[in-house]
Amino acid sequence: MSMLQIETDPAGMDPTAVPVAPERGMVGRSPGRLAWERLRRNRTAMVSGWIMLFLVVLGVSAPLVELLYGIGPYEQFQDRIANNSLPLGYLGGISGDHWFGLEPKLGRDIFIRLVYGLRTSLLIATSAAVITTAIGIVLGIVAGYLGGWIDAVISWVIDFALALPFLIFALAVMPTVTARFYGPRDEIDVPFRIAVMILLFAMFGWTGTARLVRGQVISLREREFVEAARASGAGLGHILFRQLLPNLWAPILVTFSLAVPGYITGEAALSFLGIGIVEPTPDFGVMISNSLDYMDGDPMYLIIPGFVIFLLVLTFNLFGDGLRDALDPKSSR
């Protein structure tokens, strides 16, 4: 009996438990909460997380920034552009009025265009990541749990999508799709271009998540807690979404946070090549593409957007890595 008392003694249960208020003492710390505490101890992840958050807030509140900054993304300051089309002043015209200088020739403010470019980039990247993750979860979980011919078909589609070269496919699809909806002289709407890009990413991007989820489900489905649910008469929906899905959030969250920077660079690359966002909409890829013409005279025009996109991708990746370490302490760095 004494053994039993020791076993059920709440004080002796969790030696690592931090002292908490007595009324909260009985509430267990969920795996998610433990992961959050590990993440908070990871300095790299926290610093990059804060920078990431700052950039996201900056991009999301772009119109507000415009209001405070007092300059719009399409305003041209021709009076500060010299005859050789380079901005006046040092370092590409950096001054108190124009924090990151001006674009050569048109004389638009680089800072506010970067803020708007951030918004476009994050909009495309996060929506693409959300859509691909959702598709990947559903197909992966179904393929992994049901197995058999369903798994075979889904796995074949995954292999097929992975084998297609994305860039060539995108180069071929983008003009074809726009030609289908717009005449050769029509102005193509920005939302339409954004939608087609998201669609392109969604078509190719879900495969990674689907594979990951499928593998996880295969390793989980033989666990006895799944059998316990089946033995109690649980249906397919309950097993897939109530029993299995809560165990998949950790890897899904990690792939999601690592997918976003992938789509940021992907979007910039497509726009750089001229098949994504086009002038005059502010965008990283377009800006870098334009800056190549002025690399000798105005290197800051290339360096500034290059650095911002580098910072954005780096912080997302570092935070994603930190998240993985926090959620899965067993994995090696």
Added chain:
Amino acid sequence: MTEPLLKVRGLTKHFAVRQGAAGGKALVRAVDGVDLDVHPGETLGLVGESGCGKTTTGRMLVRLLDPTSGSIEFEGRDITRLGRSAMRPLRQDLQIIFQDPYSSLNPRHTVGKIVAMPLEVNGIKPPGGIKTRVQELLELVGLNPEHYNRFPHEFSGGQRQRIGIARALALRPKLIVADEPVSALDVSIQAQVVNLLRDLQRELDLAFVFIAHDLAVVRHFSRRVAVMYLGKVVEVGDRADIYERPRHPYTKALLSAVPDVAAFGEPRQRIRLTGDVPTPLNPPSGCRFRTRCWKAQDICATEEPALITRDGSAQAVACHFPEPAGPEAAVLVPAQATAHVSEVTE
């Protein structure tokens, strides 16, 4: 004799496996014609070495696996081929406790959610609410009901197994299949969990199919015992008969391998079986134990012995040459077996 709660006849499970580079199909005869009866409120122990089909049998009893052939009758009703919706009301009477307390609880669910799962899945609203019922169950298995909101990783193995037991009890089942419920636990915790199961059985009038490879645990807990070897039941009978007067050579060998603290230091005779268990891909003809049996003769290879009662003894045995019935049998070591019997001093 009352009508058995669970009546199993000719239960068979064959798994198809691919063999060789050519990908030819082969059959693993995991369970091959098992007959069992479980009466209300009684415990049937199912023992045998690893890979003999105990667990597969247990999973078929609760319909986690579909039998290849044979029949399972529960309260006189054939449940072998029932679909999921038809099976649902019966699931409430038929529950399972798992071997591994670490994989049998969903790590992302609180204890309350785990124990409440069977109630939710079956849409049962107990009087006083689900939470009250869950706390009752936790108390019943000797856990602090205040631990409702804790997660499995905060509990020890023994406590986790208690949570699994509480979950199995949630639907007030009549029969519980306990699949090696204590083999993953510490010896000191094993006794607690077995005693808990026994107390619950008395309190709630449960029938158990208790699967184990630990003969001492089965002896402690079961009223009747069935011994399995390579997918078949070789001997079944009351606990006292099986343990004191084993009639099948395999049972005898199995029992002789159990260390006896009372006889510590004295030389004792242990029957050493030679060779490995034959593969269930291609089991021996006739009696499956003949390849390792010291009594095997020609008939054993040609004719499969039926599981029947012989010579007026109570237990059924599947052997052409069973050990003689009677109290003196246990100490008698067969003369032909000298080559297999060694003196062991422990």
